[in-house]
Amino acid sequence: MHPSSPRSTAARTRRGFTLLEALFGCVILSVTMLALGVAVSAGQRASIDSQKAVLGAMAVDDMLAELATVPYASLAGYHGFSQAVGAIESIDGDPYPAPFWCVGRRVAAVEQEIDVPSLGVKVRGMAVIATAFDEVRDVAVAEVFIPEPAE
Amino acid sequence: MNSAARHPGARRGLTLVELLIALMITAMMGLAIGSMMTMVGSATGRDSVERTALLRAHAGQVRLRAYMDNALSILQHDKDTQATVIWLYDKLVTDSVNLREIRLLTVADGLVTVEWVAFPENWSPTMQDAADVVLPSDSDFIAAMAAQRALGQTKSTTLLNHVQDGSWALSAASPQDAERARLTLTLDAEGSPVQALYAFGLKDHTIPE
Numbered sequence: 028m029h030p031s032s033p034r035s036t037a038a039r040t041r042r043g044f045t046l047l048e049a050l051f052g053c054v055i056l057s058v059t060m061l062a063l064g065v066a067v068s069a070g071q072r073a074s075i076d077s078q079k080a081v082l083g084a085m086a087v088d089d090m091l092a093e094l095a096t097v098p099y100a101s102l103a104g105y106h107g108f109s110q111a112v113g114a115i116e117s118i119d120g121d122p123y124p125a126p127f128w129c130v131g132r133r134v135a136a137v138e139q140e141i142d143v144p145s146l147g148v149k150v151r152g153m154a155v156i157a158t159a160f161d162e163v164r165d166v167a168v169a170e171v172f173i174p175e176p177a178e
Numbered sequence: 179m180n181s182a183a184r185h186p187g188a189r190r191g192l193t194l195v196e197l198l199i200a201l202m203i204t205a206m207m208g209l210a211i212g213s214m215m216t217m218v219g220s221a222t223g224r225d226s227v228e229r230t231a232l233l234r235a236h237a238g239q240v241r242l243r244a245y246m247d248n249a250l251s252i253l254q255h256d257k258d259t260q261a262t263v264i265w266l267y268d269k270l271v272t273d274s275v276n277l278r279e280i281r282l283l284t285v286a287d288g289l290v291t292v293e294w295v296a297f298p299e300n301w302s303p304t305m306q307d308a309a310d311v312v313l314p315s316d317s318d319f320i321a322a323m324a325a326q327r328a329l330g331q332t333k334s335t336t337l338l339n340h341v342q343d344g345s346w347a348l349s350a351a352s353p354q355d356a357e358r359a360r361l362t363l364t365l366d367a368e369g370s371p372v373q374a375l376y377a378f379g380l381k382d383h384t385i386p387e
Binding site: 063067070071074075076078081082083084085088089090092093094096097117118121123124125126127 | 221225229233234239261349374381383
């Protein structure tokens, strides 16, 4: 019988991490970092989306206000009018400043007849719809009905 | 004989080198996460300031739109002071501008303000109507408002604050012919200015007599 030497006893007590423990450690660290990254990224995306919604709302309000000055006969000509993302400008050609470069806008102008049975009248006019959009989706929509002027 | 040999059941502690390496790795990880969180916090703070400035800009646009889109005409615009007088409504004498029908919009001292004539409340309606004189279309409306201000007969309200500067652009050379107007503003957002542009349309545009 060979009594165990002090060296072999010490070797047995010097146990490092097993592969499984090391892997568990790595997985926990990765999941934590990933969750942190996803949360930060989602927060920033939400912040950018809310900014685009505000800018889009301002841009479509401006468009409808300017179109309200266009003669009724010319309104239909704005159907399909579009300004690309980062290239929006006023009807008179003033470019919008940098914060607005994340949105574009388009216009739809369609003839419409509104029936008001309680008054017994039908009003013909043009429904003008302004939409602000970014590279992916629409961020704001506003609509106004412009009645056809009397002859 | 070492301690492990003396106490076979005892667990060995970390050596100084192992402890130092572990501390170094922990410190580096902490530093990396800390600097990342600082960057994220700084970016979030900046976003928040810009978002607040944009919301303020939107509120200012809505307030100004209540005046500009309903105005009948832009009566006068001073390019030096960026003071603009609008004819808001035509109540007293048809197609003529009366004192109480005008509004003075100014961009000054970090504020966008609107000022209007308000006669003393103890005046009878007859006295007020008599003082509400007709102003010819070529009048100096800004001076007329200043005269009323000197008499203490104006009121004003702030439409937007923290404004660094602003300038108007009109769709026609003569303000009274302009059907559209744009106001470009630079808003103060805690050191990083945010620019905004408002476009207005005078849908009931009328040239005064």
